[in-house]
Amino acid sequence: MYEKICKNCGTRLSDYLNTGYLGCPECYKAFSEEIAYSLKRIQGSTENKGKRPFESSVDKELLDEYKRLLSEREDAGLLRDFDKMAKLSSEIADLSRELKKRGLI
Ligand SMILES: [Zn+2]
Secondary structure, three states: OOOOEOOOOOOEHHHHHHHOOOOOHHHHHHOHHHHHHHHHHHHHHHHOOOOOOOOOHHHHHHHHHHHHHHHHHHHHHHOOOHHHHHHHHHHHHHHHHHHHHOOOO
């Protein structure tokens, strides 16, 4: 059976689907379709209840990843690693768009 794998960290799509956890930022790109689908599904199921969908593992994972990227960028800043900072900044921008859409930040 064909399975998507994150080339960066080796996390398999089935790992993500089973646990809801991603191995690294590249996973978001590798599994972007599946993540978008599960986000949509969660949004649909929580909208009716009118409460913030904070308990889902995807939400938590996105927020954790967001915090991790922020602190990584801070570290890169301290090391004056501007290439890394720029790369992290664009990942943070992508992620924060998703988080804002979800009302998490
Ligand atoms: Zn990965």
